Amino acid sequence: MKAFRTLWASAGLLWLPGPALSAWQLNLPVPRSEIARQIHDLHTLILWVCVGIFVVVFGVMFYALWRHRKAAGHAARHFHENTAVEVAWTAIPFLILVGMAWPATRTILAQKDTSDPDLTVKVTGYQWKWEYDYLQEGVKYLSVLATPREQIENRAAKGEHYLLEVDEPLVVPVGRKVRVLLTANDVIHAWWVPALGVKQDAIPGFIRDTWFRAAAVGTYRGQCAELCGRDHAFMPIVVEVKSEADYRAWLADRKAKLAAAAAEAGKAFGLDELKARGEKVYAANCAACHQPDGKGIPGVFPAVDGSKVALGPRQGHIEVVLHGRPGTAMAAFGPQLSDVDLAAVVTYQRNAWGNRTGEAVQPAEVRALRK
Amino acid sequence: MQATHAPEHGHGPPGGLMRWVTTTNHKDIGTLYLWFAGVMFFVAGSMAMLIRAELFQPGLQLVQPEVFNQLTTLHGLIMIFGVIMPAFTGFANWQVPLMIGAPDMAFPRMNNWSFWLLPVAAAFLVGSTLLPGGAVAGGWTMYPPLFIQGGISYDLTIFAVHIMGASSIMGAINIITTILNMRAPGMGMMKLPLFVWTWLITAFLLIAVMPVLAGAVTMLLTDRNFGTHFFDAAGGGDPVLFQHVFWFFGHPEVYILILPAFGIISTILPTFARKPLFGYASMVYATASIAILSFLVWAHHMFTVGLPAGAQLFFMYATMLIAVPTGVKVFNWVATLWRGSMTFETPMLFAVAFVCLFTIGGFSGLVLAMAPVDIQLHDTYYVVAHFHYVLVSGALFSIYAGVYYWLPKWTGHMYDERLGRWHFWLSAISFNVLFFPQHFLGLAGMPRRIPDYALQFADFNRISSIGGFVFGASQILLLIVIVKCIRGGARAEARAWEGAQGLEWTVPSPAPYHTFLEPDVAERHLSPPLPQAGGPPSGDEGRGEGYAPELR
Numbered sequence: 001m002k003a004f005r006t007l008w009a010s011a012g013l014l015w016l017p018g019p020a021l022s023a024w025q026l027n028l029p030v031p032r033s034e035i036a037r038q039i040h041d042l043h044t045l046i047l048w049v050c051v052g053i054f055v056v057v058f059g060v061m062f063y064a065l066w067r068h069r070k071a072a073g074h075a076a077r078h079f080h081e082n083t084a085v086e087v088a089w090t091a092i093p094f095l096i097l098v099g100m101a102w103p104a105t106r107t108i109l110a111q112k113d114t115s116d117p118d119l120t121v122k123v124t125g126y127q128w129k130w131e132y133d134y135l136q137e138g139v140k141y142l143s144v145l146a147t148p149r150e151q152i153e154n155r156a157a158k159g160e161h162y163l164l165e166v167d168e169p170l171v172v173p174v175g176r177k178v179r180v181l182l183t184a185n186d187v188i189h190a191w192w193v194p195a196l197g198v199k200q201d202a203i204p205g206f207i208r209d210t211w212f213r214a215a216a217v218g219t220y221r222g223q224c225a226e227l228c229g230r231d232h233a234f235m236p237i238v239v240e241v242k243s244e245a246d247y248r249a250w251l252a253d254r255k256a257k258l259a260a261a262a263a264e265a266g267k268a269f270g271l272d273e274l275k276a277r278g279e280k281v282y283a284a285n286c287a288a289c290h291q292p293d294g295k296g297i298p299g300v301f302p303a304v305d306g307s308k309v310a311l312g313p314r315q316g317h318i319e320v321v322l323h324g325r326p327g328t329a330m331a332a333f334g335p336q337l338s339d340v341d342l343a344a345v346v347t348y349q350r351n352a353w354g355n356r357t358g359e360a361v362q363p364a365e366v367r368a369l370r371k
Numbered sequence: 372m373q374a375t376h377a378p379e380h381g382h383g384p385p386g387g388l389m390r391w392v393t394t395t396n397h398k399d400i401g402t403l404y405l406w407f408a409g410v411m412f413f414v415a416g417s418m419a420m421l422i423r424a425e426l427f428q429p430g431l432q433l434v435q436p437e438v439f440n441q442l443t444t445l446h447g448l449i450m451i452f453g454v455i456m457p458a459f460t461g462f463a464n465w466q467v468p469l470m471i472g473a474p475d476m477a478f479p480r481m482n483n484w485s486f487w488l489l490p491v492a493a494a495f496l497v498g499s500t501l502l503p504g505g506a507v508a509g510g511w512t513m514y515p516p517l518f519i520q521g522g523i524s525y526d527l528t529i530f531a532v533h534i535m536g537a538s539s540i541m542g543a544i545n546i547i548t549t550i551l552n553m554r555a556p557g558m559g560m561m562k563l564p565l566f567v568w569t570w571l572i573t574a575f576l577l578i579a580v581m582p583v584l585a586g587a588v589t590m591l592l593t594d595r596n597f598g599t600h601f602f603d604a605a606g607g608g609d610p611v612l613f614q615h616v617f618w619f620f621g622h623p624e625v626y627i628l629i630l631p632a633f634g635i636i637s638t639i640l641p642t643f644a645r646k647p648l649f650g651y652a653s654m655v656y657a658t659a660s661i662a663i664l665s666f667l668v669w670a671h672h673m674f675t676v677g678l679p680a681g682a683q684l685f686f687m688y689a690t691m692l693i694a695v696p697t698g699v700k701v702f703n704w705v706a707t708l709w710r711g712s713m714t715f716e717t718p719m720l721f722a723v724a725f726v727c728l729f730t731i732g733g734f735s736g737l738v739l740a741m742a743p744v745d746i747q748l749h750d751t752y753y754v755v756a757h758f759h760y761v762l763v764s765g766a767l768f769s770i771y772a773g774v775y776y777w778l779p780k781w782t783g784h785m786y787d788e789r790l791g792r793w794h795f796w797l798s799a800i801s802f803n804v805l806f807f808p809q810h811f812l813g814l815a816g817m818p819r820r821i822p823d824y825a826l827q828f829a830d831f832n833r834i835s836s837i838g839g840f841v842f843g844a845s846q847i848l849l850l851i852v853i854v855k856c857i858r859g860g861a862r863a864e865a866r867a868w869e870g871a872q873g874l875e876w877t878v879p880s881p882a883p884y885h886t887f888l889e890p891d892v893a894e895r896h897l898s899p900p901l902p903q904a905g906g907p908p909s910g911d912e913g914r915g916e917g918y919a920p921e922l923r
């Protein structure tokens with residue numbers, strides 16, 4: 001019933017002006033890389049060829065529909081088959097196709113040429129976030145949807161970049177050839193940034209590559225393009241293209257933060273400190289399945305609230321999170337999260353909702369159980 | 372035995388429900404298939420309505436994402452396996468024996484069996500929505516590893532696919548045997564009505580690829596339950612292998628969904644243009660070439676998985692090549708209309724709309740065939756628009772055209788022409804409002820299979836949803852027309868349409884329960900050729916063999 005009320009309410013909203021950002025965009029986005037430009041031009045070419053053929057063929061057809069009506073007194077002429085005409089309408093389309101295949105072949109070969117990159121980033125798809133790993137720099141982080149839940153559930157006004165914003169974008173220098181190595185951890189995802197003309201599936205267990213060279217500084221947005229489960233719509237991609245100097249500065253800042261985090265790992269934390277941090281980790285990594293209230297979705301994702309694992313021995317709990325449960329949606333979080341974050345989220349699960357173990361799990365315990 | 376009954380004798384069926392459960396009559400079974408398709412159409416159509424309602428505006432309103440994914444998956448599976456394929460099989464059951472002058476299908480009992488498997492499979496699919504975790508939500512393409520993650524309903528779906536596949540294969544065997552062995556004397560292969568030709572080729576496609584699909588889903592089943600690792604890299608498998616196998620089935624499958632449509636359109640256009648099809652032989656050859664090429668293009672669904680450049684080029688060229696025979700078909704239809712004497716009853720309206728709108732779907736297909744452009748458009752709403760242009764304004768409109776065209780033969784009554792035209796115009800207009808804007812959405816970057824989207828996509832989604840609601844509501848008209856037509860209406864003559872050619876129009880309307888029991892019944896109609904409406908046939912001199920208009 002609630003559904004119907006919403007339906008009627010939406011019908012009422014019908015004639016109000018749409019959100020200011022509705023762009024009525026009719027074409028591919030403005031290309032911001034050489035490949036994207038070639039794709040754009042190729043599409044324009046085929047589009048006009050098709051429109052041309054359509055106008056000619058259906059011009060003839062609609063002329064016939066109008067002039068050769070019985071109502072207009074037209075008597076049928078019983079002709080059929082004409083070799084010359086039939087050869088022509090087989091050969092001419094063939095030649096047109098050859099004309100279209102030529103530029104397309106050039107672009108394919110260019111797209112496939114991932115040699116001599118200036119920078120290589122390994123991108124890993126997870127349900128439902130991306131991980132960026134700057135292989136030559138030792139910098140690695142997760143990139144998660146930043147749109148608040150309230151906006152998605154219509155409890156707050158939607159922001160300008162609704163569903164196309166992340167906490168940590170991929171940052172690359174302008175004008176450099178960036179080679180992207182793609183893989184996935186759980187199911188197939190696809191990494192897609194329209195303005196840069198790249199889309200490549202991320203396949204678990206395999207590494208595929210693609211490349212782009214951004215032509216202008218700016219922020220480019222895309223989305224996961226392969227159905228990857230529940231929150232497929234909620235794992236956007238944001239690429240920030242910076243000038244060389246800004247990129248260097250960003251990289252230095254990143255490395256400093258990493259060093260600070262490494263120093264942290266040896267430390268022992270208090271229960272409240274871990275719970276507070278764990279709540280954030282949980283919201284970003286676990287709540288999509290186990291739900292913010294820890295109750296899960298019956299039959300699909302088990303409850304953590306009151307679960308035997310979360311109330312049982314700590315080692316079992318840490319191991320589930322660290323190594324996952326193979327063959328189920330419960331992924332291994334060991335490779336994704338730091339020891340501190342893992343300790344925090346396990347502590348949180350053991351002390352949130354109805355779970356009251358009062359135990360703090362320390363990063364050192366997690367480290368001991370790795371491998 | 373049976374041949375001693377004249378068809379007019381009206382050797383009637385047993386009464387009651389058992390008639391339908393036990394029937395081996397091709398007309399009864401055709402009717403069952405068509406009603407089944409109709410019911411499933413409204414089931415899967417309601418799912419589409421929910422999808423469009425959720426997408427009416429940004430944000431999550433009606434359904435949660437996991438339910439949304441179930442809706443898109445079931446909508447796809449049911450529309451393909453529960454609506455379009457059974458509807459065409461229904462046409463084949465009714466029309467193939469009538470068109471070739473055969474008394475029934477070759478294997479009547481198997482025919483009964485292949486129909487009654489379908490409701491079982493449908494019950495599994497629809498019923499799985501009630502299971503814990505809900506119905507299958509991994510997309511109709513069932514890609515692993517996502518498909519491996521699902522619950523019990525995923526196993527049920529695999530089972531349902533197996534059952535539907537068995538049903539299709541039995542149906543195909545029946546159709547092939549009937550066409551090859553039971554043609555009326557004098558009906559050579561190159562005199563077969565085009566609808567029969569297209570179904571013959573379709574049936575071979577079915578036999579070739581349904582086992583491939585069965586193999587693919589069996590591997591999913593064992594990966595899920597019995598510890599194999601066909602598609603699991605951790606055990607030495609490869610998730611992309613599934614896609615290769617699936618699309619080796621999947622691309623011929625799209626021709627399974629469209630070749631019978633070509634046959635229906637090639638039957639209807641000449642009737643209402645009152646002149647023979649322009650190029651009968653080239654239509655047959657074009658259909659066969661499309662069928663053969665359809666085995667060589669599967670990886671055009673996989674341009675983003677990271678194929679090597681050589682494979683991308685091969686599959687791009689092969690796919691573009693399919694445009695040639697498809698073009699031949701469209702040109703043939705236009706030439707058939709040229710200098711005809713046309714009238715525009717509802718079947719003709721749908722057939723003309725088919726030619727026009729299917730061609731738009733063909734053009735967007737050509738755009739997608741260009742691998743570099745496909746890399747932008749793959750898995751976006753552009754693809755959604757493309758396949759709805761070929762499957763709704765293509766396959767479905769041809770089914771509508773065929774239903775209106777043969778309803779008089781099936782029921783003995785003319786349908787309500789005014790309502791039929793309303794149904795056509797509402798459907799044709801709302802269809803375009805529904806799907807044309809989706810091209811823009813895809814180009815602008817909206818992925819498919821998402822329950823919520825960025826604000827820039829809001830306007831076109833709203834327009835598309837409005838078109839969707841109107842389209843959905845308009846289909847109720849079709850139901851009304853059919854029920855009205857069954858219950859009464861102007862008496863249909865044996866030859867219900869002035870320009871209609873073919874053996875089915877030589878038997879009374881409604882077609883008696885048994886037809887063509889004596890082989891020479893057909894022969895009597897083959898020579899001499901009946902005079903055609905609009906003057907005697909001309910231009911047939913070049914054909915060598917005697918031109919028999921009844922056979923076109």
Ligand SMILES: [Cu+2]
Nearest residue numbers: 189224228235
């Ligand atoms: Cu994804």
Ligand SMILES: [Cu+2]
Nearest residue numbers: 621622669672
């Ligand atoms: Cu295909």
